[in-house]
Amino acid sequence: MIPILTLIVTSGILYIGGKPIHSIVLADIKYTIVKGSPTYHYSEDMVSQSDTSDGNLEQGEVKIPDIGIQYAELISDRFDSAIPIYYGDSEKELQKGVGQYIGSYLPGEGKGILIGGHDTTFFESLDQLQANDKISIRTSYGEYTYQVKKAEIHKADDYNAYDLEADTEQLILYTCYPIGKIITNRQERYYVYCDKIDGPTIVKEPTND
Amino acid sequence: MTRDSYRKKRYIISILMTFILSISMFSLFCAVMMYFNFGDQKVITNSLTESKYYDKVAKDINERIKEIATNHDIPEEVLLKVISSEKITVESVKYIERTLQGKEAKIHSDDIEDAMIKQVTLYLADQNVTITEQLKDSIHILAKECKVVYENKIELKFIDYYKQYQAKVFHWLKITIPVILVILAVCSVVLVRMYRLKHQGVRFLAYSMIATIYLSVIANILYKPLKGMDITPAYYKSFIDTYIQKCRMQNNILIYIEIFLLVLILLGIKVLKKTAK
Numbered sequence: 001m002i003p004i005l006t007l008i009v010t011s012g013i014l015y016i017g018g019k020p021i022h023s024i025v026l027a028d029i030k031y032t033i034v035k036g037s038p039t040y041h042y043s044e045d046m047v048s049q050s051d052t053s054d055g056n057l058e059q060g061e062v063k064i065p066d067i068g069i070q071y072a073e074l075i076s077d078r079f080d081s082a083i084p085i086y087y088g089d090s091e092k093e094l095q096k097g098v099g100q101y102i103g104s105y106l107p108g109e110g111k112g113i114l115i116g117g118h119d120t121t122f123f124e125s126l127d128q129l130q131a132n133d134k135i136s137i138r139t140s141y142g143e144y145t146y147q148v149k150k151a152e153i154h155k156a157d158d159y160n161a162y163d164l165e166a167d168t169e170q171l172i173l174y175t176c177y178p179i180g181k182i183i184t185n186r187q188e189r190y191y192v193y194c195d196k197i198d199g200p201t202i203v204k205e206p207t208n209d
Numbered sequence: 210m211t212r213d214s215y216r217k218k219r220y221i222i223s224i225l226m227t228f229i230l231s232i233s234m235f236s237l238f239c240a241v242m243m244y245f246n247f248g249d250q251k252v253i254t255n256s257l258t259e260s261k262y263y264d265k266v267a268k269d270i271n272e273r274i275k276e277i278a279t280n281h282d283i284p285e286e287v288l289l290k291v292i293s294s295e296k297i298t299v300e301s302v303k304y305i306e307r308t309l310q311g312k313e314a315k316i317h318s319d320d321i322e323d324a325m326i327k328q329v330t331l332y333l334a335d336q337n338v339t340i341t342e343q344l345k346d347s348i349h350i351l352a353k354e355c356k357v358v359y360e361n362k363i364e365l366k367f368i369d370y371y372k373q374y375q376a377k378v379f380h381w382l383k384i385t386i387p388v389i390l391v392i393l394a395v396c397s398v399v400l401v402r403m404y405r406l407k408h409q410g411v412r413f414l415a416y417s418m419i420a421t422i423y424l425s426v427i428a429n430i431l432y433k434p435l436k437g438m439d440i441t442p443a444y445y446k447s448f449i450d451t452y453i454q455k456c457r458m459q460n461n462i463l464i465y466i467e468i469f470l471l472v473l474i475l476l477g478i479k480v481l482k483k484t485a486k
Contacts, residue, residue, distance in 0.1 A: 006224075006227050006231055009228060014232075026435075033367065033449055035370070036366045038363075
């Protein structure tokens, strides 16, 4: 009776108290393993060979990445190291880096770019970004620089938090809020809005009417 | 205080002590597990060797260099003269071992870039090709591509993070292990001294040990999600899988030690029962 009771009570307490901590520790270990990879800081297509001397790129020069592929890196002085950006934002991509919502646009297309990441791993220092900080996205077709304009907190289901179809290119980074807290079900998101200041524009090919 | 109420109180205190002992023993298991998983650098070096990490890195870099050569219409032997498998293996081993020793580790990628430019220029001169400005730029791009491949595939940031974790773990273990040992000693002494017949107190130690073994087995199973991770490249995944496997094997040894201690406690109870008669 006593061994079973000890077992059940100890397991119960460790499960209740330990489960959120275990999730965070496991996520941190996975994050360390992923960012420790030889190819984490480098995507082999990052050496740009496109001629962007006139500041423009033909649409045909830029290939839309396959879902699940790392196509860029996110760089900022506020982050420990360059963060890989994957095309797609499912859990599979978010375990390895930050994920771009495929319904948003690529850097250079002149519209909204929505990128999300976990607050316990790659976006743990997202709240350290301040107004006028510079963020770069390095892709295989060019390097883009954005300037942080503001940060806001919105409900997770608030689709007015961003406008991906606006006519100015805006980089929107987001993560769960409160950042880094051991709460399993968070209803709010922390958004950082950044305007483009440099980088080649992808020129749409004229259609034959 | 009547005898019954005294027995009830003693029983409740015993249960409480048993529970505290279970948590403390499990904490000690975790602390020792962390020490062996992060403290023993041989686990890392053996995992690298067993997973043939260095050979696979050399092979991967060679494949990429061959692709770069094909893309630039240069024979692959020209580039492979500069970046040979032996050079890659030596540089990788030196880099990782220096990092593990806490020394500054430098990858000689600038030398590679310069050597590559020289080698390709010599080859083109041999082929009587005029080196124009445009061709010079192409040679520089080729050399830079090779340098980036070389540098990034040899560098293993995981080892840097491993060293950082090691420092943190050692710092915390210096504080937690003595505290846990004190708690274990106090609870064990209280349990044994509460009972006139010592085997009645020692059985609570056995209950704690059983709970600890159960929790230790569960903790070891929790490593499993790390093994199935989708990480690239394949040789890095192989190294990580080998390292995690070795950590789990070390944890299994700790569990066997716990089972052995349980057996000792049970034997102790038997002996104490006999002497009590």
